[in-house]
Amino acid sequence: MTPLHISAPESLSAARASVLPTYARADITVVRGEGCQVWDDTGRAYLDFVAGIAVVGLGHCAPGPLAAAREQLDRLWHASNLYWTEPMLRLATLLGERFEGGKAFFCNSGAEANEAAIKIARKATGRTRIVALDGGFHGRTLGALSATGQPSKWEGFGPLVPGVSFARPNDIESLEAALAPASDTALLLLEPILGEGGVIPLEPAFAQAASELALEVGALLCLDEVQAGMGRTGTFFAYEPLGIRPDLVTLAKGLANGLPMGALLAGERAAPGFVPGDHGSTFGGNPVVAAAACAVVEAIDGDLLAQVTERGTQLATGLEVLPGVRSVRGRGLLLGAELDRPVGPVVDACRGQGLLVLSAGPDVLRLTPPLVVSADEVAQALRIIEGVLAS
Numbered sequence: 001m002t003p004l005h006i007s008a009p010e011s012l013s014a015a016r017a018s019v020l021p022t023y024a025r026a027d028i029t030v031v032r033g034e035g036c037q038v039w040d041d042t043g044r045a046y047l048d049f050v051a052g053i054a055v056v057g058l059g060h061c062a063p064g065p066l067a068a069a070r071e072q073l074d075r076l077w078h079a080s081n082l083y084w085t086e087p088m089l090r091l092a093t094l095l096g097e098r099f100e101g102g103k104a105f106f107c108n109s110g111a112e113a114n115e116a117a118i119k120i121a122r123k124a125t126g127r128t129r130i131v132a133l134d135g136g137f138h139g140r141t142l143g144a145l146s147a148t149g150q151p152s153k154w155e156g157f158g159p160l161v162p163g164v165s166f167a168r169p170n171d172i173e174s175l176e177a178a179l180a181p182a183s184d185t186a187l188l189l190l191e192p193i194l195g196e197g198g199v200i201p202l203e204p205a206f207a208q209a210a211s212e213l214a215l216e217v218g219a220l221l222c223l224d225e226v227q228a229g230m231g232r233t234g235t236f237f238a239y240e241p242l243g244i245r246p247d248l249v250t251l252a253k254g255l256a257n258g259l260p261m262g263a264l265l266a267g268e269r270a271a272p273g274f275v276p277g278d279h280g281s282t283f284g285g286n287p288v289v290a291a292a293a294c295a296v297v298e299a300i301d302g303d304l305l306a307q308v309t310e311r312g313t314q315l316a317t318g319l320e321v322l323p324g325v326r327s328v329r330g331r332g333l334l335l336g337a338e339l340d341r342p343v344g345p346v347v348d349a350c351r352g353q354g355l356l357v358l359s360a361g362p363d364v365l366r367l368t369p370p371l372v373v374s375a376d377e378v379a380q381a382l383r384i385i386e387g388v389l390a391s
């Protein structure tokens, strides 16, 4: 093999100019990962409490999904959705067991899963309007962006998809106003915990009101579990402890442990919306990716979920007592610590100390480590964050 790691850094730095600057990337090039660690091209190790933005739930290069994908790579890469493939059928069955009776549509990303939710809701209800939450995030494609309650992300991209109204999270009156019977709403689209919007959990009373109101006015309820789903909050779906059952669920980030995959799960009120020809995706349900996702779904059992809750409690209680932390929000291993200072320099300083962490808005430190993180790794991360906040 060419010793890429010796000759690469300089030529690859120059290559950065060849990438459209849609992200303000940090100044490291990640070349390898294992478990909760990644390494850069200088050989430096980092403890990874980002996990590719809540994606690599079972850890980097997790043996189960790795073996499943490898085995499938040797058998069949792609067949298209003109035919059935075994991994896709197995995954639909496994997800249908978790979201009882749900039928799946497979795509390649979270944004696409939400686009599918918008389309099936319009088709199933014969209506057009969408209600979503201020501060919510549903993706960057035009439909998903139009339902994203963050006006700064709209600038320069209008006209947006018309017919979207926003309610305030955990404000039932504001939701009632947005969902008024005359509003002709097709879809109520909610994150169970607003991730990008600052790690804001929906209160059970708000979620239950949303579910009842949607049913009352004839709209479908979709929970966007792209970030919060797949065991991240200590239950397979983050909506479970809220005491609701949505008509639609969207998944993506953690679904295939880092291979690109999105899914829409549709219950009985929504599923009749799609008939052959209504929607599609060339790569959707790709056998390699679906094989990895099957291994992920099978790995999320009671033991792993209990561990997520335990490690989440350890991390949250450790964060609460640190200097500069105002409050800690979230559930399981989707946590946000509201700081008394801008979070950007804290993220940079943590990386300097060998810990990768995220932000969510201007002053929230977001932590989304792999679900398999150990007690020692949580303690190590807390020590680094404490050192950074104290300095």
Ligand SMILES: *Cc1c(COP(=O)(O)O)cnc(C)c1O
Binding pocket: 108, 109, 110, 111, 112, 114, 137, 138, 139, 140, 191, 195, 196, 224, 225, 226, 227, 228, 252, 253
């Ligand atoms: C990341 C995210 C999306 C968008 O997913 P992509 O795969 O980047 O398109 C949608 N909804 C939520 C809640 C997310 O966190």
